[in-house]
Amino acid sequence: VKSALPRPMVADVGHVELDHGPDNAARTLVKGRTDTVGLVISEAHERVFGDPFLASMVRGVSRAVMRADLQCVVLWAQGRSDHDAVERFVTQGHVDGVVLLSLHEGDRMPDLLTAAGIPTVLSGRPMGLQRPVTYVDADSRGGGALATRHLIAQGRRRIAMITGPLEMPAGIDRFDGYCDAMREAGRPVERSLVAEGDFTERGGADQMARLLEREPGLDAVFVASDTMAIGALHALDRAGRRVPDDVAVIGFDDVPMAEFTQPALTTVRQPLDEMAVALAERLIAQLGGDAGAAVPDHVVFPTELVERASA
Amino acid sequence: VKSALPRPMVADVGHVELDHGPDNAARTLVKGRTDTVGLVISEAHERVFGDPFLASMVRGVSRAVMRADLQCVVLWAQGRSDHDAVERFVTQGHVDGVVLLSLHEGDRMPDLLTAAGIPTVLSGRPMGLQRPVTYVDADSRGGGALATRHLIAQGRRRIAMITGPLEMPAGIDRFDGYCDAMREAGRPVERSLVAEGDFTERGGADQMARLLEREPGLDAVFVASDTMAIGALHALDRAGRRVPDDVAVIGFDDVPMAEFTQPALTTVRQPLDEMAVALAERLIAQLGGDAGAAVPDHVVFPTELVERASA
DNA sequence: GTGAAAGCGCTAACAG
DNA sequence: CTGTTAGCGCTTTCAC
Numbered sequence: 001v002k003s004a005l006p007r008p009m010v011a012d013v014g015h016v017e018l019d020h021g022p023d024n025a026a027r028t029l030v031k032g033r034t035d036t037v038g039l040v041i042s043e044a045h046e047r048v049f050g051d052p053f054l055a056s057m058v059r060g061v062s063r064a065v066m067r068a069d070l071q072c073v074v075l076w077a078q079g080r081s082d083h084d085a086v087e088r089f090v091t092q093g094h095v096d097g098v099v100l101l102s103l104h105e106g107d108r109m110p111d112l113l114t115a116a117g118i119p120t121v122l123s124g125r126p127m128g129l130q131r132p133v134t135y136v137d138a139d140s141r142g143g144g145a146l147a148t149r150h151l152i153a154q155g156r157r158r159i160a161m162i163t164g165p166l167e168m169p170a171g172i173d174r175f176d177g178y179c180d181a182m183r184e185a186g187r188p189v190e191r192s193l194v195a196e197g198d199f200t201e202r203g204g205a206d207q208m209a210r211l212l213e214r215e216p217g218l219d220a221v222f223v224a225s226d227t228m229a230i231g232a233l234h235a236l237d238r239a240g241r242r243v244p245d246d247v248a249v250i251g252f253d254d255v256p257m258a259e260f261t262q263p264a265l266t267t268v269r270q271p272l273d274e275m276a277v278a279l280a281e282r283l284i285a286q287l288g289g290d291a292g293a294a295v296p297d298h299v300v301f302p303t304e305l306v307e308r309a310s311a
Numbered sequence: 312v313k314s315a316l317p318r319p320m321v322a323d324v325g326h327v328e329l330d331h332g333p334d335n336a337a338r339t340l341v342k343g344r345t346d347t348v349g350l351v352i353s354e355a356h357e358r359v360f361g362d363p364f365l366a367s368m369v370r371g372v373s374r375a376v377m378r379a380d381l382q383c384v385v386l387w388a389q390g391r392s393d394h395d396a397v398e399r400f401v402t403q404g405h406v407d408g409v410v411l412l413s414l415h416e417g418d419r420m421p422d423l424l425t426a427a428g429i430p431t432v433l434s435g436r437p438m439g440l441q442r443p444v445t446y447v448d449a450d451s452r453g454g455g456a457l458a459t460r461h462l463i464a465q466g467r468r469r470i471a472m473i474t475g476p477l478e479m480p481a482g483i484d485r486f487d488g489y490c491d492a493m494r495e496a497g498r499p500v501e502r503s504l505v506a507e508g509d510f511t512e513r514g515g516a517d518q519m520a521r522l523l524e525r526e527p528g529l530d531a532v533f534v535a536s537d538t539m540a541i542g543a544l545h546a547l548d549r550a551g552r553r554v555p556d557d558v559a560v561i562g563f564d565d566v567p568m569a570e571f572t573q574p575a576l577t578t579v580r581q582p583l584d585e586m587a588v589a590l591a592e593r594l595i596a597q598l599g600g601d602a603g604a605a606v607p608d609h610v611v612f613p614t615e616l617v618e619r620a621s622a
Numbered sequence: 623g624t625g626a627a628a629g630c631g632c633t634a635a636c637a638g
Numbered sequence: 639c640t641g642t643t644a645g646c647g648c649t650t651t652c653a654c
Binding site: 029058066072074085202 | 332333335336337339345347359360363369377400
Binding site: 337339340341342343 | 645647
């Protein structure tokens, strides 16, 4: 998918009115290609800033995209009206293809885009879509089971979980993994040991506090994201609980720097950079062939447990 | 600057090949306008995610821009090559105008854009530019003086400061304000009471720790951003220092939620939302008139001290 | 080889 | 008031 770039413009700084270099609109009109991809984030801003997973994805995808001589623009859809604006933008042929990040249940964007024949790839397994779409995901369910099995093997008796939002596949899958491992071990999944978080640090702290109140006897907690786990560690600290002797904590890797700031935190590692590159590659592949013929597929990257606790 | 939007496309979900709605390239070609503005962020990703000031600006600007029936795309320039890519993108007429956020010293983007006749507005006072550019800023210097005077009036004896990066106007101005107030009170600005931070929470914590080591006798600190102030509070906590009785802390508002998470933190408030709206409005005004005739100007919003300490 | 011309899909201006 | 046409700036093709 190698495309000659427009000749570089020499900015004539001396004059007031001057050429804008090769006009992109005319170029696009005749070539039928914009050499630009959109990175759509369907999330409120307060959630976006502070979500290291998104940060990793944005960085990784835009790097990979630029390496292929394509431009990359970020489109934020924080609310319903923005959503429509993004939709218009994309369907008007402003971009050749789209990477969708942070998809929520009931988001109709993927179906709209695929229906419009716009090459699209998703980050994370989608739910309830009319048409198949290419996606890239980590094995969240497997990772959740990995973490839970580890806690069981440690001999932990009352293993709690702070889940992600249960309307997002990433939230559901990690919880399913927890359930898998519990059932495997012949243990019941107790409602009072499960709290639904929102992937924010504050949410993690709040849910941890609630769990401690409800179940003071818990001796382990699997938290569905490192961001929330950091909050949970603070809450445990405040409650005077010792980690990991008193309560073991396992997070789920979304903070590349977590081992630095939280040396005591064991996490389930997902290959964030590889996932970002895979997203870009799948999209670029679709841009190469003709849109209709591309067969949607998906990649699921394995996860691994990285022990950092000095227990 | 009211412009009729292209008629909404009805996505024909039934077929495989279908119209993409009104083609934007042709539209742009003939109208000479894209109805799109670029929001350029010149900052590394790890800095961007986690900087609430940027979050506020992105949200505020994009909202205001969309209200004017314009699209808004975010362009990230995290490194040198990205920088060039963004430059190409913008000078090729992909956008009608540009808002530049988080400018650093020596960034040639503003001069390039104005030289190319592209309507441009900056967030924050620029340094060392060849040509005048419209910008929007808060009165950082005044705010810094406000905070420092307050600490002096409280009877604090050894008032330290954690500055922002001293290669950024926002860093310099707040420090200048501190110096202003100190000189006003006939006090020397002592090197050992000043530490240069980087506007991150971790940086704030690190610099606070260094200051405490160097100057255990300090009884107040003015921190150039709330984000850093939160880090500083943690460091003080760890060192067993009591806030605000033992050590008074004043931050500089970049965290809209700070009063919620840090009820003890007094800060210098800057009107983030108004600043974002002003940025968008100035740009839109430039888009209306012809680019050459627009006279660059600037707005500087006043800051105010908001006491939240329960001291 | 080099140079001229057709035409991409829209909008605006103009003629009927 | 409605229908037709010129032409935006580039690329590609076709003729020379």
